[in-house]
Structures are given as structure tokens and as C-alpha cells.
Amino acid sequence: MGEQMLSVTDAETLAWQEQERDNADLERMNREIFTPQARTAIAEMKEEAGAWGLERRHIFLAGIQAQLEIQIMDLEADYLDGMKRGQPYLERRITADLIVNKQKTLERVQGEMKSLIIRLHALQQGKELKQAGLxxxxxxxxxxxxxxxxxxxxxxxxxxxxxxxxxxxxxxxxxxxxxxxxxxxxxxxxxxxxxxxxxxxxxxxxxxx
Structure with missing residues (x-):
């Protein structure tokens, strides 16, 4: 029984030692080969993914901006038409409030779009900065x-x-x-x-x- 237990223990020890050697080899490869390449690749992927996400968000907001501009134009036309028809002020006030709210939303959208543009711009110039050595x-x-x-x-x-x-x-x-x-x-x-x-x-x- 003792010899069998010793045999099992020895086998476990050998397996552990082999695993340790494998881990050491992987760690060495990670330091000497994989890590520098991976860091570069990951950095490039993050940069590209970040720019792609910003561009998609800007495209989405551009669509929202176009919709808001059309809605504001339509509401302004309704307001002027109401004035011509002698529509009561309180009724026209509802349209006026809608115009103000749409304008505020449009300003927020345009503000975010400009912020996205600046961030995209910084990413692009960051690439050129590295290449130019400035x-x-x-x-x-x-x-x-x-x-x-x-x-x-x-x-x-x-x-x-x-x-x-x-x-x-x-x-x-x-x-x-x-x-x-x-x-x-x-x-x-x-x-x-x-x-x-x-x-x-x-x-x-x-x-x-």
C-alpha cells in the first residue's frame, strides 16, 4: 500500500514539475515573443475600434440632426400658418414650446457631434504624429x-x-x-x-x- 501511495505521489510530482516547466516556457515566450507583438496589435485594434465606434455614433447623430431640422421647419411653418389663420395664442404656444424643445435637443446633438469630430481628429493626428516623429x-x-x-x-x-x-x-x-x-x-x-x-x-x- 505504501509503495502504491508513493508511486501515485511521485506521478503527481512529476506531472506538477512538467506543468511548471510548460508554464515557464509559456511565460518566457510571452515575454520574449508574444507580448511585444500582442501589445502592438492590441493597441492598433483598440485604436481602430475606437475610431469605428466614434464614426458610427457620428453617422447616427447626423441622421437625428436631419430629422430634428425637418421637424423644426415643419413646426415653424405650422406656427406661421396659425398666425395667419388667427389661431388663439394658447394653441400656438404649444407649437412654440415644441419648437424650443426641438431646438434644445438639436443643440445637444450638434454639441456631441462636434465632440466626436474632435476626438476622431485627435486619433487621426495621433497616428500621423507617430509616423512623422514630431x-x-x-x-x-x-x-x-x-x-x-x-x-x-x-x-x-x-x-x-x-x-x-x-x-x-x-x-x-x-x-x-x-x-x-x-x-x-x-x-x-x-x-x-x-x-x-x-x-x-x-x-x-x-x-x-
Missing amino acids: TDAEIKRARQYPIERLVEIGRNGRALCVWHEDHDPSMDCRNNFAYCHACGKHGDTIDLYRQIHCVDFPTAVRALQ
């Missing part, structure tokens, strides 16, 4: 370059869009960031410089120092 300080200085030195901005904070033929200023240029309400294109001073002068990212950054 420093964070250089990027920061380029982004802080006064946007009014690149385009002529009116009193309403808008300029002619640099991404399409524009006769009625539709590009909002507040907070040193451009967003065109007509074509949806957007960007900071680096993007504007690139579009205006047809240059790459590193050239634009260095020109805006």
Missing part, C-alpha cells in the same frame, strides 16, 4: 497658431470654407477650430494649412511654428 510641443504650437491668420473671419465667426466652393461663409471658426455646416468638413489650424497649401502633416506643423 514632438508634442511642436503639435501644440501649430494648433495654437491663430486661425484668423489663415482665413478671413466675419463678425459672425464664420469664414468661406476651404474644402469646397463657398460663396456664403459656412465654416465656423471659433475656438481656433473650423467646422463647416455645409459640407461637414472640420479641422484645426494644421488641417486648414494643409488644405490651403496642399502639403502633408509634418510640413504644415513645421510651417506653423
